[in-house]
Amino acid sequence: MLTPEQFKNVFKDPIPASSPHITILAKPNGLNHPRLGLAIPKKHIKLAVGRNRVKRVARESFRIHQHQLPAVDLVVIAKGGCGNLTNEELAKLIGKLWQRIVRRCNG
DSSP, rough: OOSHHHHHHHHHOOOEEEOOOOEEEEEEOSSSSSSSEEEOOOTTTSHHHHHHHHHHHHHHHHHHHHSOOSEEEEEEEETTGGGGGGGHHHHHHHHHHHHHHHHHHHH
């Protein structure tokens, strides 16, 4: 997702999947594929290298799981402590949240 309007649309009445470190919000998009948006605030991850690492892991996880996801717009939001997780822990956590989104959108 690229424009602020697309992000605002997801923030209005989303389908959430949450953990203590990451929240994923989903909203049907009317397309035939999912789209990803990232919100990694400086407030929670101070250094750019940490924010970029979280973005990289989230994008890679999305790339791997996108064919299982319904046609929704997704926003991944990092919370406090997210930067302390290893790449493996982060990927595993995001993978679990994708599955929760699939269940909530299809069920």
